[in-house]
Amino acid sequence: MVKEQTIAAPRMKALYRDKLVKELQAELKLENVHQVPKLEKIVVSVGIGKNKDDKRHYEVVRNTVTKVTGQVPVDRMAKKSIATFKIRRGMNRVGLSVTLRGARMYEFLDRLVNVAMPRIRDFHGVSVKAFDKAGNYNLGISEQSIFPELSFEETQLLHGLQVTFVISGGDAAYSRALLEKFGIPFEKEGGVR
Numbered sequence: 001m002v003k004e005q006t007i008a009a010p011r012m013k014a015l016y017r018d019k020l021v022k023e024l025q026a027e028l029k030l031e032n033v034h035q036v037p038k039l040e041k042i043v044v045s046v047g048i049g050k051n052k053d054d055k056r057h058y059e060v061v062r063n064t065v066t067k068v069t070g071q072v073p074v075d076r077m078a079k080k081s082i083a084t085f086k087i088r089r090g091m092n093r094v095g096l097s098v099t100l101r102g103a104r105m106y107e108f109l110d111r112l113v114n115v116a117m118p119r120i121r122d123f124h125g126v127s128v129k130a131f132d133k134a135g136n137y138n139l140g141i142s143e144q145s146i147f148p149e150l151s152f153e154e155t156q157l158l159h160g161l162q163v164t165f166v167i168s169g170g171d172a173a174y175s176r177a178l179l180e181k182f183g184i185p186f187e188k189e190g191g192v193r
Contacts, residue, residue: 010106012182020181028174037135037169037178042105044069045076045097045162060157061096067149068161069098069108111147112163113183119146125187131172137165137179 009017016039024036046061065073076095100108117123130138140162145155167175180186 010103010110012106012110013103016106016182020178024174024177024181028177035169037167037171037174039105039109039165039178039182040101040168041166042100042108043097043164043166044073044100044108045095045164046073046159047095047162057157057159060154061159064144064147064150064154064159065096065098065161067154068144068147069100070104071098071100073098109182115148116146117185119148123185125185128176128186131175135167135170135172135175137167137175139163139165 008014021033021036024030025033028036030036044065046065048058048061062073073096076097126139130140132138140160142160143155143158144150144161145158165175165179167178169175169178176186
């Protein structure tokens with residue numbers, strides 16, 4: 001008789017399910033538990049731009065995104081022409097992106113908040129102004145070297161990452177409350193949080 005293995009839920013997912021849903025419902029004064037904001041997906045993307053013809057740069061970026069997210073990225077095509085960067089509409093390999101859902105999403109969030117963000121030098125919190133109209137949050141990371149998964153050699157060619165937190169609920173205040181519960185430090189107007 002073969003026993004089925006039970007895989008434990010990621011720490012952040014269990015925290016959200018068991019504790020944060022009730023806390024957010026009470027704090028935001030929501031009547032229904034389904035109104036509580038929920039993290040739907042995390043999109044990690046990197047634009048290659050000027051270096052689109054450099055195969056080494058492309059491979060470094062691809063390797064970085066794969067190691068950081070645990071998932072192979074997808075090539076992105078140019079949606080419009082940009083003469084400054086010699087990019088034509090429909091060109092392939094102008095960027096890479098990964099969409100994380102489920103367990104990988106929560107594991108990436110855990111590593112980002114508890115391991116990578118504390119390694120940022122002179123860090124005063126993330127911007128409060130990066131919410132869009134739908135309540136999603138965009139976080140720009142200027143260097144990939146904050147991720148411990150990467151070796152020193154892999155961080156020699158520096159590039160940034162764009163991390164987008166797609167949150168259900170449609171309200172920036174609700175989304176901010178959720179992200180604060182997950183441990184993302186927002187900057188305060190008067191100083192460091």
